[in-house]
Amino acid sequence: MKSFCVTLVLFLTCGLLADCGSVSNKEMLEVSRKLYMDDAGDRIVNYSINTTQNAQKFFTKVDEKKFQHFVYSNFFPLLENYNRETGIYETINYEKEEKIIRFLNTFINSKVGSRLYNFLQSKGIPGCSNKAEFKRTLKTKWFDLYRRSRKVLDSSGFEHVFVGEINSYTGKTIGFHNWVQYYSQQKAGNIKYLTHLEQCLENLHSLEFEWHNALKPCSGFAVGVSPAYDLAVFTLCHIAKPGKRCKVSYRNTDGNFKTAFVQTYTWRYTPHIASAYFLC
Numbered sequence: 542m543k544s545f546c547v548t549l550v551l552f553l554t555c556g557l558l559a560d561c562g563s564v565s566n567k568e569m570l571e572v573s574r575k576l577y578m579d580d581a582g583d584r585i586v587n588y589s590i591n592t593t594q595n596a597q598k599f600f601t602k603v604d605e606k607k608f609q610h611f612v613y614s615n616f617f618p619l620l621e622n623y624n625r626e627t628g629i630y631e632t633i634n635y636e637k638e639e640k641i642i643r644f645l646n647t648f649i650n651s652k653v654g655s656r657l658y659n660f661l662q663s664k665g666i667p668g669c670s671n672k673a674e675f676k677r678t679l680k681t682k683w684f685d686l687y688r689r690s691r692k693v694l695d696s697s698g699f700e701h702v703f704v705g706e707i708n709s710y711t712g713k714t715i716g717f718h719n720w721v722q723y724y725s726q727q728k729a730g731n732i733k734y735l736t737h738l739e740q741c742l743e744n745l746h747s748l749e750f751e752w753h754n755a756l757k758p759c760s761g762f763a764v765g766v767s768p769a770y771d772l773a774v775f776t777l778c779h780i781a782k783p784g785k786r787c788k789v790s791y792r793n794t795d796g797n798f799k800t801a802f803v804q805t806y807t808w809r810y811t812p813h814i815a816s817a818y819f820l821c
């Protein structure tokens with residue numbers, strides 16, 4: 542009886558006061574369009590790429606001025622936090638934990654992070670009722686470790702999506718859906734660019750490449766957007782449409798917004814993100 546009443550109260554509260562946990566496609570398109578526009582101050586538009594067959598490098602030029610913005614400068618240190626092989630323990634010591642907190646604070650205070658928080662909070666999404674709780678939710682989703690190889694705590698959503706991993710069984714690159722990581726690994730000489738597969742909308746590209754000699758047959762990412770934008774859109778989709786193809790609004794080459802798709806995966810009945818990326 543008691544649990545029935547609790548359920549009933551929750552149902553009534555959600556039904557009458559807020560549409561808890563349910564976000565319509567129209568709201569998704571609207572908030573994602575605003576997230577794209579909010580990112581304008583941090584987005585890097587001054588870059589050039591080489592999409593010709595047999596090009597040596599994908600990025601031929603990137604204007605790095607904006608790498609000094611906190612959404613980048615507090616992001617780069619996180620790329621060093623992980624061991625890329627699956628099956629090997631990740632150790633998150635105090636220093637690494639500090640980097641994570643610094644990045645999450647930067648994110649929450651960024652334009653896209655604030656917009657995402659305000660939206661989720663207004664929709665009554667569990668885990669988003671105040672900023673401290675929202676930060677814990679983000680940390681759980683992206684940074685809590687889990688056993689991708691089924692053996693040891695060797696992975697997290699952040700590592701998989703933003704850094705990339707090498708599957709120790711297949712020897713292939715998995716995850717790796719972030720342009721900043723691609724560019725910094727290209728600079729470090731760890732990338733062999735194989736093929737430009739496709740361009741969609743304004744700046745979504747899919748490539749075939751090798752990272753530390755481990756093949757990634759197809760990886761799509763948005764070029765130029767800040768890490769805060771990717772984190773916001775992927776989190777939005779994972780919360781509102783978990784484990785699905787999620788419709789978002791994204792700018793096209795003609796300047797108009799069109800529908801794009803983001804795919805997210807949940808790690809085996811946990812709150813953690815297994816993967817998230819733009820479909821191109």
Ligand SMILES: *[C@@H]1O[C@H](CO)[C@@H](O)[C@H](O)[C@H]1NC(C)=O
Pocket residue numbers: 587602604
């Ligand atoms: C783009 O970068 C080049 C240097 O690589 C610079 O000369 C140019 O002014 C930049 N353009 C913009 C719009 O920032």
Ligand SMILES: *[C@@H]1O[C@H](CO)[C@@H](O)[C@H](O)[C@H]1NC(C)=O
Pocket residue numbers: 591592593594595596597601
């Ligand atoms: C793009 O790649 C082609 C093929 O390797 C090369 O000839 C060309 O110079 C490259 N363009 C730039 C801008 O680097």
